[in-house]
Structure formats: structure tokens, C-alpha cells
Amino acid sequence: MAIINHMMKKIDTDVSNLKQGLHPQNLSYWYDKIIKETIEMAPPWLQDKIKVHQDPVLTMKFNLDISKRAVRYFMVAVDSNLDDMPYSTKLYFLKVQEIMSIEMDKSLVWSIFLILGINSTSKYLYPII
Numbered sequence: 001m002a003i004i005n006h007m008m009k010k011i012d013t014d015v016s017n018l019k020q021g022l023h024p025q026n027l028s029y030w031y032d033k034i035i036k037e038t039i040e041m042a043p044p045w046l047q048d049k050i051k052v053h054q055d056p057v058l059t060m061k062f063n064l065d066i067s068k069r070a071v072r073y074f075m076v077a078v079d080s081n082l083d084d085m086p087y088s089t090k091l092y093f094l095k096v097q098e099i100m101s102i103e104m105d106k107s108l109v110w111s112i113f114l115i116l117g118i119n120s121t122s123k124y125l126y127p128i129i
Contacts, residue, residue: 022088024059030081030089031062037077038070046070064096068107071100 031052039047049067066074078093085093 022060022092024054026086026089027060027062027092028054030085030093031064034074034077034081034093037080038066038073041073041076042070046073050074064100068104071104075100 035052038050046067046069050070051065053063055061075097078097082090
């Protein structure tokens, strides 16, 4: 019986730690820390283009307002803090990085289309003549 109680206590502690990692206050703390480090790394002309806003109603919703040129500094700041984060918070920020990478790739593809003069509004891609 003592083994079962010990195992149940361990499971309860693990689940509590996972839940705490996704509290809005915890995420807000990590966003603030990462944004501060990002601003420190970024050149002065990019520092005012790095912001995060927490929705007052939906407290789990964060709007990351960042210049495309500053994304790499944000990614580095996230990477440098991942080891210090709780597991669930780490997964959250890994997903944020994945989404940002996808969006940057989309932006890069659109830039290539514009540079090549390709019409991307239609079903088929063809050069603009």
C-alpha cells in the first residue's frame, strides 16, 4: 500500500507541475523574459519593433508583435531559455517557434514570387508579362 501511495503522490506532483507550466501568469513571465533578451540582442533600430501583448479577456492569448527582421533574435532568446522552462511551457514555446518558422517560410515564398514576377493570385502560378 505504501508503494501505491508513493506512486500516486509522484503522479499528482507531475500533473501539478505540468498544469502550472501553462498558467497565463507563467507564460506571461516567460514571454517578458524572452522579449527582454530579444530586445537586448537586437540592434537599436529594431528594438521598438519587438512587443508582446496579453489579451485581457482571453489570458492564454498572446499577440506577438515583432518585425520579420527581429524574428531570429526572438528564436535565439527562446532557445537559450528552453532548458530553464517547465516541460509544458517548453512545449508551448517550441510550438511558437514552429509556427513562426512556418510563417517566415511563407513570407519568403511570397517574396520570391514577387521578385520573380510570378502571379500567385490564381490557381496556377505563371509569370506576369
